[in-house]
Amino acid sequence: MFYQIPSNPRPYPLVFLHGAGQSMRTWQTTPDGREGFQNIFLRKNYPVYLVDQPRRGWSGRSTVDAEIKATPDDQFWFAQFRIGTYPNFNQDVAFPQDEQSLNQFFRQMTPNTGAFDAKVISDSLDQLFNRIGNGVLVTHSQGGIVGWLVGMQSDKVKGIVAYEPGNFPFPEGEVPPTITSKFGDIKPAVAS
Structure with missing residues (x-):
């Protein structure tokens, strides 16, 4: 995790979670060198936290071989x-x-060094919000399902901004079938 807290912070930190095949780099800069959300929101006095999903980016150390x-x-x-x-x-x-x-x-783009596990990621983000207090979670693509899960399990998540979320939780009895993708099966989450 990478974080920056300005000297006169706004009350709600922003926690950024990337999507599939990416890392926190998604939020740091654009491919053509313009500033990313990290600096834009920091300059507006928001504390910013950039999180890598387990098995990717800074969190990519693993004993499992991976090839891209x-x-x-x-x-x-x-x-x-x-x-x-x-x-x-x-x-x-x-x-x-x-x-x-x-x-x-x-x-x-960064390779996965292990399977995507929404529960592991949502539990770790729940712990992060327990440490930093109330905040807003900003997700992209594959990180979207994690955002919804964290929002359901933590009263510290005061808002979710989801850019092109890749999955959604559904009520019991209304769950659509599993979708197969390049990253494995996408099983819809069940909200209880």
């Missing part, structure tokens, strides 16, 4: 983030279309 293949994954991420069909950019896409920005974007 560059070309197929680059093509996958290009399409996954709706930039286009590699190597062609979608018309009117907001993503910078220079080679350096694209290379930086691909460098932000």
